[in-house]
Amino acid sequence: MKVGLVGNPNTGKSSIFNLLTGLRQQVGNFPGITVERKVGSFSADSKDFKLIDFPGTYSIFPRSKDEKVVYDVLSNPEHSEFPDVCIVVVDASNLERNLLLFSQVYDLQVPLIMALNMTDVARKNKKEIQREALQKMFPSAQIIETNARAGLGKDRLIEAILNSKERKDPDYFLGPIPEEGINDALIQEAEASARYEKIQKLIDKVLVRKLESEEITISKWDRILVHPLWGYFIFAAILMVVFQFIFSFATLPMDIIDGAFVKLGSWLQEVLPTGVFTDLLSQGIVPGIGGVLVFIPQIAFLFFFIAILEESGYLARVVFIMDRLMRPLGLNGKSVVPLLSSVACAIPGVMATRTISDWKERMITILVAPLMSCSARIPVYTILISLVIPDHYVFGVLNVQGLVLFGLYALGLVSALLVALILKKLIKSKDKGFLLMELPQYQRPKWGNVGLTVWEKVRVFVWDAGKIILALSVILWALASYGPGNEMEKAVKIVEHQFENNTNLDQEEKENQIASVKLENSYMGILGKTIEPVIAPLGYDWKIGISLISSFAAREVFVGSLATIYAVHADDNEKLLDRLSQEKRSDGSLVYNLASGTSLMVFYVYAMQCMATFAIVKRETKSWRWPLFQMAFMGILAYLGAFITYQILS
Amino acid sequence: MQIVLVIFSISLASIYLGMQIYQRLIKKDAKCDACAMGKTNER
Amino acid sequence: MVDLSMIQNGKKVRIERIQSSFLRPKLMEMGILEGDCVQVLFKAPFGDPIAIHVKGYTLSLRKDEAALVKVFEEDHTIGN
Numbered sequence: 001m002k003v004g005l006v007g008n009p010n011t012g013k014s015s016i017f018n019l020l021t022g023l024r025q026q027v028g029n030f031p032g033i034t035v036e037r038k039v040g041s042f043s044a045d046s047k048d049f050k051l052i053d054f055p056g057t058y059s060i061f062p063r064s065k066d067e068k069v070v071y072d073v074l075s076n077p078e079h080s081e082f083p084d085v086c087i088v089v090v091d092a093s094n095l096e097r098n099l100l101l102f103s104q105v106y107d108l109q110v111p112l113i114m115a116l117n118m119t120d121v122a123r124k125n126k127k128e129i130q131r132e133a134l135q136k137m138f139p140s141a142q143i144i145e146t147n148a149r150a151g152l153g154k155d156r157l158i159e160a161i162l163n164s165k166e167r168k169d170p171d172y173f174l175g176p177i178p179e180e181g182i183n184d185a186l187i188q189e190a191e192a193s194a195r196y197e198k199i200q201k202l203i204d205k206v207l208v209r210k211l212e213s214e215e216i217t218i219s220k221w222d223r224i225l226v227h228p229l230w231g232y233f234i235f236a237a238i239l240m241v242v243f244q245f246i247f248s249f250a251t252l253p254m255d256i257i258d259g260a261f262v263k264l265g266s267w268l269q270e271v272l273p274t275g276v277f278t279d280l281l282s283q284g285i286v287p288g289i290g291g292v293l294v295f296i297p298q299i300a301f302l303f304f305f306i307a308i309l310e311e312s313g314y315l316a317r318v319v320f321i322m323d324r325l326m327r328p329l330g331l332n333g334k335s336v337v338p339l340l341s342s343v344a345c346a347i348p349g350v351m352a353t354r355t356i357s358d359w360k361e362r363m364i365t366i367l368v369a370p371l372m373s374c375s376a377r378i379p380v381y382t383i384l385i386s387l388v389i390p391d392h393y394v395f396g397v398l399n400v401q402g403l404v405l406f407g408l409y410a411l412g413l414v415s416a417l418l419v420a421l422i423l424k425k426l427i428k429s430k431d432k433g434f435l436l437m438e439l440p441q442y443q444r445p446k447w448g449n450v451g452l453t454v455w456e457k458v459r460v461f462v463w464d465a466g467k468i469i470l471a472l473s474v475i476l477w478a479l480a481s482y483g484p485g486n487e488m489e490k491a492v493k494i495v496e497h498q499f500e501n502n503t504n505l506d507q508e509e510k511e512n513q514i515a516s517v518k519l520e521n522s523y524m525g526i527l528g529k530t531i532e533p534v535i536a537p538l539g540y541d542w543k544i545g546i547s548l549i550s551s552f553a554a555r556e557v558f559v560g561s562l563a564t565i566y567a568v569h570a571d572d573n574e575k576l577l578d579r580l581s582q583e584k585r586s587d588g589s590l591v592y593n594l595a596s597g598t599s600l601m602v603f604y605v606y607a608m609q610c611m612a613t614f615a616i617v618k619r620e621t622k623s624w625r626w627p628l629f630q631m632a633f634m635g636i637l638a639y640l641g642a643f644i645t646y647q648i649l650s
Numbered sequence: 651m652q653i654v655l656v657i658f659s660i661s662l663a664s665i666y667l668g669m670q671i672y673q674r675l676i677k678k679d680a681k682c683d684a685c686a687m688g689k690t691n692e693r
Numbered sequence: 694m695v696d697l698s699m700i701q702n703g704k705k706v707r708i709e710r711i712q713s714s715f716l717r718p719k720l721m722e723m724g725i726l727e728g729d730c731v732q733v734l735f736k737a738p739f740g741d742p743i744a745i746h747v748k749g750y751t752l753s754l755r756k757d758e759a760a761l762v763k764v765f766e767e768d769h770t771i772g773n
Contacts, residue, residue, distance in 0.1 A: 097724045192718060193726055222734075226737060320742060324738070436716070438751065475667070
């Protein structure tokens, strides 16, 4: 039996969903369209139920692709997703506006259960609801009280679901929903005002206001949190705390995951019989899985905080105070949190754009988010800065290396905003952006909901993006391990030969050398050499070329590939720096000088060297066009930026 | 024996990616063409 | 003619008319109806967007969205 779940945003709809289904949730699409559908299951009375969560909407007449699903399914009993009974969640503290949608769904003749939620908030606001009067308004609906945040009402809901019957005789609150109204703004306006008029007439019998006067007071929180000065100050302070937490607490589990997979890889290499498949497992698949899982701490931490801010009602205030600042850039207040999250990692940033209802604004936010310098760029920046930027002080206090690092972050931010501005002009959209957003009442966050949000985001990343990341890792491994003809074997033989004649060199040195020539003669190495003429104007040689290609796996791989090519042990940063600083071109000049090093840093500011971001953009936009477009324009920016930098500095 | 498994894995990865790209690039995104707001906008 | 974007914080106003626009049905669905009373609660820095009290909840809207809503001023204010 199918049960639909419909309601306004901010009514506790997701709390009810979580209350009924717990962890038995699945995320997929509505059939035939790219609108996300959450389905949960539960059983009662030895029957199995499927709970379908519909996108939150204020009216049955859609304003977006997501909202349109609600009308399309509920108005068509033949639709495969048409529910046998529909729960409409109604916020009791905000009854009038919630009854608009409820009465519309009622008039579609769908068997209905009204879940009168948040009655505790209503009581706090001194509003009492007369259930009998409400029942008279909607005789064919079952009306039950729930308080999903406190975990109350599950039994009543299930009982109502079991009791639900098909509605035989048409029975209207106002009248049938005009089918042609979906395309006609005038009909919608007439509908809305006629409904509200009727609701208004009946509401006094239903709603008993115990407030002595009609005075409306502003919450004491809002006096501070949206204050012209304190509002920004507090937001900045909260951000600082969040980032402190992420950087100090996410690094530990990330290092553990990283270390565990490195160990697992070498352990497999030892215990399994030698062979190419063992290599694939230990060097391609295991690090690939590790490369997916290593993002979990950051995603989990960020969404932990985002969920708390959202549940408490504060996130809507952030949107409120930031909207004006973001608008000239083609963004909206809702883009702020995704963009700032991207400073830690673009993946949760892209995932956090879900809340942006306007398609164009959401796309722009997704496209520019990876330009914000994420934490994976830090190892690349660090090694390049210590290589080419002198450790000097200007004005006695400012460290030049620190200034350059700051400059790279600023470059990313400014570029993200400028690109947003350009995309605003380029991307065509019929829909005009608007804000019109409810500022929900402040509430204590519910930990169960926070936990489920974190769980869902992690699961979506690991499962949906993980498959693509894994497939790409296998292909990258193949490119790095195989070469045309027997060039690789020949090169390895030469190295082995050298070592046979010279017994002073140790075994490890030999292995490093072999790894180096193998990579040089692999497809990846050939690719690196092929692109050398293309990247030469940026100041790079083929060795950097190989590292650029291989770091599509993840930016920090850049350092590891350089280590392999220069035959240095992967963990030995000192030695790598030493090797790099001595590396010379055929004309005797240094490969890593100020010009090429800075050009490389600029390249990393812009280039989308991250298959995980690529995969999650594909997942979130449900299309390959956007991630491919993103990779292309970021690649062009990277090339041009690096080119200009190199030409100016050299 | 191992080489067979490797070839199998690499083809699986390539086919998976190829199929995904094919599906997503060919399929067109459904726009909200029935929304009255877009229509009023055009008037 | 006065519109909602010009109203000071705390002032209560009666809605006279909503200008025809693609947002008009959306505004009405959100509870902004001709003849009803709304109250301006507070404004974001730079005076945009604004937050109003309507139908028992708080709604935020941009200044240019509020400008679509023509209003009569009434003389109720909250102690602020």
